[in-house]
Amino acid sequence: MNGKGERMARIGVLGLGLMGSAIAEAFLVAGHSVIVWNRTASKAERLVELGASAAGTPTEVLAESELTVIVLSDYRSVRDVLDEINGDSRRPAAATVLNLTTGDAPAAIELRSHLAPTGIMYLDGAILAYPRAIGADADVVIAGPETVWDAHRPVLMSLGSGTAFVGEQIEHANVIDTSITGSFFCVAMGAFYEATAYAARSGMTADKLVPYALRWTDQLRTEIENGAREIVSGDYTTDQAAVVTYEKAIAMITESIQHSGQPAHLNAALLENLRAAMAAGHGRDSLAAIHATLTKDVGA
Ligand SMILES: NC(=O)c1ccc[n+]([C@@H]2O[C@H](COP(=O)([O-])OP(=O)(O)OC[C@H]3O[C@@H](n4cnc5c(N)ncnc54)[C@H](OP(=O)(O)O)[C@@H]3O)[C@@H](O)[C@H]2O)c1
Structure with missing residues (x-):
């Protein structure tokens, strides 16, 4: 139990870039036990100082975690890392992953199909926030089997107060991200800069x-x-x-x-x-x- 009487979970994080590091830290701050892996191992050092344990391989993270959050640059990297795990004889028979890497709707559908024969339960999500909002008021939208979301909901709420389940259609988190973060917010900010340049x-x-x-x-x-x-x-x-x-x-x-x-x-x-x-x-x-x-x- 943590200080608030909540059950401590064993959470894995694969990918310790700007976003993955913020996510691992938020889980630590919430009192969970966190095991991390990053391709460039030195990026784990600060998190180890904060109380995380560093794994030598992504397989080790999956084997030791009830939920593994993946935050890499793109779905290609995610697939490569998961393929490496699936090809590893030490991989666990069952595991649950939440992929928060940015991607589009087909990417989520393809990755779910790819993982279906492997015994890995798959949630897909999208982060509609900067790293500074993680652990505070970040919107993190998550799609996939509702029973899996329900099982991990209390832990996932440590990502931010806007963490929400958006349905069982696996691509729906990415649809929200593509339409609102991408097509709406980014273009609106781009329009603001066309405006400031014109005024200048x-x-x-x-x-x-x-x-x-x-x-x-x-x-x-x-x-x-x-x-x-x-x-x-x-x-x-x-x-x-x-x-x-x-x-x-x-x-x-x-x-x-x-x-x-x-x-x-x-x-x-x-x-x-x-x-x-x-x-x-x-x-x-x-x-x-x-x-x-x-x-x-x-x-x-
Ligand atoms: N930063 C934001 O504000 C923000 C907001 C919303 C969503 N996101 C999304 O979060 C994801 C990560 O973003 P970030 O800002 O953390 O990026 P980042 O700082 O550039 O980190 C990228 C991470 O991906 C890893 N990586 C890249 N290619 C890999 C490969 N082939 N195999 C294994 N690991 C690989 C990197 O490992 P190395 O350290 O070894 O290079 C690093 O851990 C992206 O999909 C991004 O769109 C970011």
């Missing part, structure tokens, strides 16, 4: 833009909820701003940025989406009609 051409510094960017960020919260409601209901009528209005404004903004001598890649891409929505008959609908246009082949 008129001598305006980025800090002057911050209050307005934050006001629009508040507005984003409302619009995300409104847009999702429209998508779910299939009703895209608006009494606020129609696709044709956005198209006119974004065409002007794209041209204006380009005339300043700067590419307007993200605005130009949005303009294409708006024009496709108009071509699909959504000119008088809300901005969420972009969703209806992009999904018309699958009807989602």
Whole structure:
């Protein structure tokens, strides 16, 4: 038991880069017993000082852990390490792994199929946070067999207060990561830097833009909820701003940025989406009609 009366678990961590190290440390802070392995062994030293034990091989980690968390650069590396374990005569007959390496939906599906004959129980997850949020308020989404999640839930909650099970479809954690961290957040930040660069051409510094960017960020919260409601209901009528209005404004903004001598890649891409929505008959609908246009082949 740890200081809070919770059962101490024996947790393995494979991969001690920036994220894996933060994860191993969070398990230690929560009072669990942690065994770690990293390809470059020296990265385990700091964690050993904090109380972890260092394994010589990834097989040793799996053999000694009730749950092994894997955090490597990509799924190719994960598969290589798991293949090495499966080819090792000392490998345990059964083990549970949670792979938190960033990847896409097909990668999670393929890895689950690859592991199915091996006796390794597989959870797949994604981290929607920086290492500093691990052990605090990180969002870590996890998919796979619910019974396996249930068995390890108390331990996994040490990763962050936003740790959540997102269903048995193994690719769903990666779908959330690709759509929200990748397609939404990263592109939004990229758009912010297109904006700061454009303003800089008129001598305006980025800090002057911050209050307005934050006001629009508040507005984003409302619009995300409104847009999702429209998508779910299939009703895209608006009494606020129609696709044709956005198209006119974004065409002007794209041209204006380009005339300043700067590419307007993200605005130009949005303009294409708006024009496709108009071509699909959504000119008088809300901005969420972009969703209806992009999904018309699958009807989602
Ligand atoms: N950092 C973040 O803010 C963040 C946020 C969300 C998700 N993530 C995801 O977390 C994962 C790790 O990111 P990170 O920031 O920790 O990266 P990192 O600091 O570059 O660490 C990469 C880790 O992968 C190991 N590795 C790479 N190729 C390997 C191979 N072929 N065999 C064995 N080990 C291998 C490295 O081992 P060596 O030390 O030997 O090179 C190291 O432990 C990535 O998928 C990343 O997208 C990171």
